[in-house]
Amino acid sequence: MNNPNHIAIIMDGNGRWALKQGLLRNLGHNKGSEKVREITIYMAKRKDVSYLTLYAFSTENWKRPKKEVDFLILLLNKYLKKEEKTYTENNIKFNTIGDLKAFDIKTINMIEELKEKTKNNTSLTQTLALNYGSKNEIARAFNSIKNKQDINEEDISNALDTKDIPDVDLLIRSGGEKRLSNFMLWQSSYSEIFFIDTLWPDVEIDEIEKIIKDFVKIHRKFGNI
Numbered sequence: 001m002n003n004p005n006h007i008a009i010i011m012d013g014n015g016r017w018a019l020k021q022g023l024l025r026n027l028g029h030n031k032g033s034e035k036v037r038e039i040t041i042y043m044a045k046r047k048d049v050s051y052l053t054l055y056a057f058s059t060e061n062w063k064r065p066k067k068e069v070d071f072l073i074l075l076l077n078k079y080l081k082k083e084e085k086t087y088t089e090n091n092i093k094f095n096t097i098g099d100l101k102a103f104d105i106k107t108i109n110m111i112e113e114l115k116e117k118t119k120n121n122t123s124l125t126q127t128l129a130l131n132y133g134s135k136n137e138i139a140r141a142f143n144s145i146k147n148k149q150d151i152n153e154e155d156i157s158n159a160l161d162t163k164d165i166p167d168v169d170l171l172i173r174s175g176g177e178k179r180l181s182n183f184m185l186w187q188s189s190y191s192e193i194f195f196i197d198t199l200w201p202d203v204e205i206d207e208i209e210k211i212i213k214d215f216v217k218i219h220r221k222f223g224n225i
């Protein structure tokens with residue numbers, strides 16, 4: 001009966017949330033970013049959850065119309081600037097996974113500055129997956145260890161972007177789709193997975209709380225009996 005140490009969320013459904021009420025998709029992303037703050041602060045206040053990883057932008061999301069991609073990057077920049085105090089006031093360490101090289105230098109600098117400023121914070125490590133795709137991450141990892149002999153599982157884990165964070169205990173996807181969309185394939189190999197229909201901007205803490213309660217009841221056997 002253990003609480004999840006690492007919770008990861010595929011935050012899906014922003015676009016549909018907006019369209020449902022006759023708004024532009026981008027307004028759904030705005031609303032979704034407010035939800036990021038709310039859920040992150042909640043997890044920081046819970047003493048038993050140490051890691052929260054949020055899928056914010058995938059390696060596949062570049063396929064979206066340029067206007068939406070540009071908006072998402074603008075939103076990320078605004079978020080990094082505006083939320084600094086959320087991290088400091090709540091003792092949250094900021095981290096990222098994904099290939100940051102795709103972003104412009106201004107964004108990269110803001111990301112690195114926030115990481116530096118929050119590196120000693122201890123209530124929660126919040127990891128944003130930015131230009132993240134599991135296959136891309138694994139390919140980069142293989143390249144970084146290609147000269148090594150007899151590669152074992154630990155070598156691979158240590159070459160992934162997640163080398164400093166443990167595997168995912170509880171994976172939640174909002175928005176009704178039942179797929180992983182290239183998210184943490186290695187790190188979720190033994191996660192408990194919950195798919196919920198609620199669109200990300202509508203997800204409430206009570207629903208997450210209920211999932212955690214259900215998670216705690218699961219007998220995680222890891223192949224044992």
Ligand code: IPE
Pocket residue numbers: 011012013014015016017056057058061072175
């Ligand atoms: C998830 O919401 C956010 C990102 C992928 C950036 P979507 O934008 O995928 O929302 P839907 O799935 O179209 O509703």
Ligand code: IPE
Pocket residue numbers: 010011012013055056057058061177179181
């Ligand atoms: C997954 O959502 C990516 C993020 C939440 C950032 P998508 O909406 O991009 O995934 P698909 O296209 O439905 O698989």
Ligand code: MG
Pocket residue numbers: 012013014175
């Ligand atoms: Mg989607």
